[in-house]
Amino acid sequence: MQTSVVVFTCDLRLSDHPPLRAALHGGGRVVPLFVRDPAVDRAGFAAPNRLAFLADCLRDLDARLRERGGRLVLREGDTVTEVCRVAAEADADEVHMAGDASGFAHGRERRLRRALEADGRRLYVHETVSTAVAPGAVTPASSDHFAVFTPYYRCWSAQGTRDVLDAPRAITVPEEVGSAPLPERAGVRGVSPGLCSGGETEGRRLLTAWLRAGVDAYEERHDDLAGDATSRLSPHLHFGTLSPVEVVHRARRAGGAGAEAFVRQVAWRDFNRQVLAARPDAAAQDYRTQRDRWRRGKEAEADTEAWREGRTGYPVVDAAMRQLRHEGWMHNRARLLAASFLSKTLYVDWRVGARHFLDLLVDGDVANNQLNWQWMAGTGTDTRPYRVLNPVTQGKRYDPDGTYVRRWVAELADVAGAAAHEPWKLPAPVRSATGYPEPVVSLAEGLDRFKQARGRL
Ligand code: FAD
Numbered sequence: 001m002q003t004s005v006v007v008f009t010c011d012l013r014l015s016d017h018p019p020l021r022a023a024l025h026g027g028g029r030v031v032p033l034f035v036r037d038p039a040v041d042r043a044g045f046a047a048p049n050r051l052a053f054l055a056d057c058l059r060d061l062d063a064r065l066r067e068r069g070g071r072l073v074l075r076e077g078d079t080v081t082e083v084c085r086v087a088a089e090a091d092a093d094e095v096h097m098a099g100d101a102s103g104f105a106h107g108r109e110r111r112l113r114r115a116l117e118a119d120g121r122r123l124y125v126h127e128t129v130s131t132a133v134a135p136g137a138v139t140p141a142s143s144d145h146f147a148v149f150t151p152y153y154r155c156w157s158a159q160g161t162r163d164v165l166d167a168p169r170a171i172t173v174p175e176e177v178g179s180a181p182l183p184e185r186a187g188v189r190g191v192s193p194g195l196c197s198g199g200e201t202e203g204r205r206l207l208t209a210w211l212r213a214g215v216d217a218y219e220e221r222h223d224d225l226a227g228d229a230t231s232r233l234s235p236h237l238h239f240g241t242l243s244p245v246e247v248v249h250r251a252r253r254a255g256g257a258g259a260e261a262f263v264r265q266v267a268w269r270d271f272n273r274q275v276l277a278a279r280p281d282a283a284a285q286d287y288r289t290q291r292d293r294w295r296r297g298k299e300a301e302a303d304t305e306a307w308r309e310g311r312t313g314y315p316v317v318d319a320a321m322r323q324l325r326h327e328g329w330m331h332n333r334a335r336l337l338a339a340s341f342l343s344k345t346l347y348v349d350w351r352v353g354a355r356h357f358l359d360l361l362v363d364g365d366v367a368n369n370q371l372n373w374q375w376m377a378g379t380g381t382d383t384r385p386y387r388v389l390n391p392v393t394q395g396k397r398y399d400p401d402g403t404y405v406r407r408w409v410a411e412l413a414d415v416a417g418a419a420a421h422e423p424w425k426l427p428a429p430v431r432s433a434t435g436y437p438e439p440v441v442s443l444a445e446g447l448d449r450f451k452q453a454r455g456r457l
Contacts, residue, residue, distance in 0.1 A: 049191055
């Protein structure tokens with residue numbers, strides 16, 4: 001009987017899983033394997049919020065496999081060594097896994113292929129597991145990737161997606177292959193108190209609820225900070241507890257302008273992946289350098305610390321940073337405002353901000369995080385690299401009555417209405433009674449500094 005190994009990475013689900021489907025094709029035995037690899041942690045994965053979410057995902061995956069007669073095999077160590085070891089223990093002929101966009105994943109895949117082939121085994125890498133359209137599947141005439149989203153999205157939409165695959169009904173796992181104990185969420189320290197739950201079961205519940213009541217209003221409400229009217233599916237797309245192909249299919253089936261606007265955002269995810277696949281250095285280097293000489297030194301460090309802690313004196317930025325710490329997640333408009341403030345108003349290197357986000361975000365993802373930071377810092381794919389978001393006007397626009405600010409900035413909880421966005425206008429005794437900090441820099445000063453640095457004054 002044929003035996004295959006399926007290596008799960010960022011695709012922790014059974015539904016719509018091409019590697020699993022391919023491994024089961026011949027009706028043989030399958031080892032569903034997850035490797036906890038210290039090199040992945042060193043590459044930046046190991047943040048408490050993601051480790052806790054991962055623990056949920058692995059337990060749920062194991063439970064879903066057990067319902068089908070199988071179980072998850074967990075190993076700890078170098079991915080290549082462990083996959084080869086498990087393949088040998090199970091006497092497997094083939095190994096299946098999902099393709100991924102980062103330089104780290106590409107290097108791992110190359111090493112694994114070589115090692116398996118040396119043992120007489122084959123590695124099959126499946127695309128459209130972690131993206132709806134594979135990186136490189138659509139390209140412009142003159143380049144290996146799209147640098148502008150709108151033409152990418154046109155081609156992405158025309159390309160279409162493959163059919164959605166059902167979860168398998170039964171899985172037979174060879175008895176001789178043992179597993180390390182699965183991690184527990186409770187065993188992870190330093191987790192954000194408001195962190196959401198992980199796992200495919202939870203992801204599917206959220207998706208169904210979102211498509212039933214949520215997506216219709218997405219186009220009008222996605223920027224409403226207090227309304228929190230986005231899907232919150234990003235951690236599930238990041239860990240692959242939901243398939244992007246299935247998300248797109250089901251959203252399109254739901255129909256309407258809201259669903260199409262939502263699908264467009266999912267395409268942004270693929271867009272960033274195709275940029276990273278073509279330019280893996282963009283994880284750490286400017287995609288388009290502006291020759292920035294970012295502020296460094298004590299004053300810049302103090303400003304950055306105020307930003308991290310949510311005490312810049314700009315309420316919407318501080319609300320965003322406190323939401324991040326409390327939930328391990330942040331609204332997209334808030335991410336834009338927080339990133340613009342650090343990289344442009346404070347003129348601090350985008351990598352410093354991206355690192356802090358990756359330390360806390362449950363959906364923290366090299367492609368989406370680094371390239372969105374670069375987009376906002378003007379070193380990435382934004383066609384208007386000098387735009388600076390004003391946290392007061394934007395705050396009033398996207399949080400008109402200050403509800404989002406009051407939710408996260410306790411000092412301003414009693415300041416009614418839009419006044420919460422401009423605490424410096426409160427009468428001096430009221431202002432000092434709040435205990436809320438003064439702005440770290442005036443917006444005019446920040447703007448002048450940025451324009452001067454970019455040679456725009
Ligand atoms: P929805 O609005 O419901 O969108 C649906 C899905 O589309 C999201 O789950 C996400 O997968 C995708 N998406 C939405 N907006 C974007 C976008 N601008 N770029 C790429 N994909 C998008 N997203 C991450 O998944 N991981 C990150 O580490 C990350 N870091 C970011 C850092 C900065 C500075 C900025 C500005 C954005 C970042 N984003 C990141 C993108 C976006 O903010 C989040 O995907 C979104 O807020 C997640 O909330 P949601 O699931 O409710 O999104």
